[in-house]
Amino acid sequence: MVAGITISMFASLLYIVLLRWIAAIMVWSSMVLVYALLGYGTYFCWNERNCIKNREPDCTSDRSSLDYKELASYVKMERTWYISAIVMRTILAILTLVVLLLISFINIFSLFWPIIPFIMQLAFLTFWAFSVIFIASIVEPPYQIVNSDSTDEYTDGASCKPTVSLNGTAECVLIGYNIVPNYIYWLEAYNLVALFWILNFISALGEITLAGAFVSFFWAFTKPDDIKHLPLLRSFWKSIRYHIGSIAVGSLIITIIKLIRFTIQYVEHKVLRNPSGGIYSLLYYWALTITPT
Known part of the structure; x- marks a missing residue:
């Protein structure tokens, strides 16, 4: 790593x-x-x-x-x-x-600086997706035997474990997903809050970096003599060195406001159109509203 x-x-x-x-x-x-x-x-x-x-x-x-x-x-x-x-x-x-x-x-x-925050967000989205999968797979998933023939000692449809080797042509494959306990939903909700926070953090870091680079240009008295080399790199370092706390707190405030707004929109949507639903529907609705900037 x-x-x-x-x-x-x-x-x-x-x-x-x-x-x-x-x-x-x-x-x-x-x-x-x-x-x-x-x-x-x-x-x-x-x-x-x-x-x-x-x-x-x-x-x-x-x-x-x-x-x-x-x-x-x-x-x-x-x-x-x-x-x-x-x-x-x-x-x-x-x-x-x-x-x-x-x-x-x-x-x-x-x-072409915006591509860097986009790659960072994409990398975190990949990590987050694997985290969601691992949390959802805490409960033992159902596996069944398929492709067995008459010479095998197994029958199609029987339960199996993927870590145990099978003889012949029989295979142990995943057939679905078990119903998970309620605490798994809250872990996924916690993971979703982290997703909002980190995406907002990366977006804010990119914006402050660009702002610092533009400021170094506009406030230079004599152009281009007073413009330092690699303004984006210098601005990125200053953002990490001096403003990382402000970025974290600001992105957290934005995350809380977004979560409150999306929750209110979800409740309004469910009350007016579909009164049924649960925490998974809320997580799904939240996930649909996430768009990396």
């Missing part, structure tokens, strides 16, 4: 430095790379979903060798690849609309 964070930090710094001289090349190459990754990811997920759906013998998920049997079961589920393909396709469509709206302004971008 330390090595990965260090490499990411130096890669980000290199990206910022290169933007100082070849901003246009970096911006357009980044856009092409993002489009290529999203396009290939959508194609791969959809192709893998069709492979599993049609029960083809040579799927990528069948060739994967994961140490964790639980994770391997998710990889072999058709719904996992189906949802992944839809998510990537949606992101690709939104990105295309944004580019079409801003295509006439792309050439004047001298810096």
